[in-house]
Amino acid sequence: MRKKMILTDPAAALTRLLDALEVVLVESSDEEIMQAAMDLGMNPQMKGSAAFAGIKYRTKPRQSDFYDIEFGASWPKSLQLLQRQNSKDTDEK
């Protein structure tokens, strides 16, 4: 058995890793999925929940779809608020 782990082809390694992580996700229970959604501030039981964006309905086009930008804390408060309103990343409580 090999003692040392050496990655030769990164693409092949990524493929192996993604296939293995797919199994990890397939095994996830309904409770774990609901919990993960709740952690993100989403309530999948709500009609039109953000959790189903891209599955049940199309996501609204956003600036981040076209530009490689990150809305960080350095942005002015007004812009952060505007961005939050435009992208419904979380469900309203």
Added chain:
Amino acid sequence: MPQLKPFYGGLVLLPAETALALKLVTETDLLRLKAIARLHARGLPADVSWDDLLQEAFARVIGGARRKPDGVSMVVFLSGVMRSLRSEHWRRAQLESRDSYALRRLRDSEDSPDPERSMIAWQEMARIDRLFADDPVALQIVLGLAEGLSPDEIRKISGICKTDYDSARRRMRRALLREGLTSCEKK
């Protein structure tokens, strides 16, 4: 009782029955598939997003291009379809990149890894590593999985006991689900 017909030596469901099986996919299954689609979209060419991958998988199954074998759950089946779609997209991207003179020069031979794909793969591996940055056991598991090792081999090489391995796997699942269900990024 679904109507079955032989297909490559096994039994597969007919498209109508497959469509019926699709109706039985629950909302939690959809979220599970979303997380899997986001995983498989990692490192794909920029014009392919996770929702393209998921919708294409559904379209192929509904259209009858992919037949669901009997006894396989729809989530496992759709995950497999997305996996093969990912390979398809990469093959297409690789063929397109072969036309580029600069990339051809970078390759030693036709069999050597595609430099563009290698670079993207490294970036994606680094992103996955960052997901588990605070979890050394999970990182060891990730490294082992990337190397194609079995859980037993990973535990043996890294000296992780079964309980720690299972706990780390659960933590990994939680992190992957949180990453997979978020809706703030396109990919």
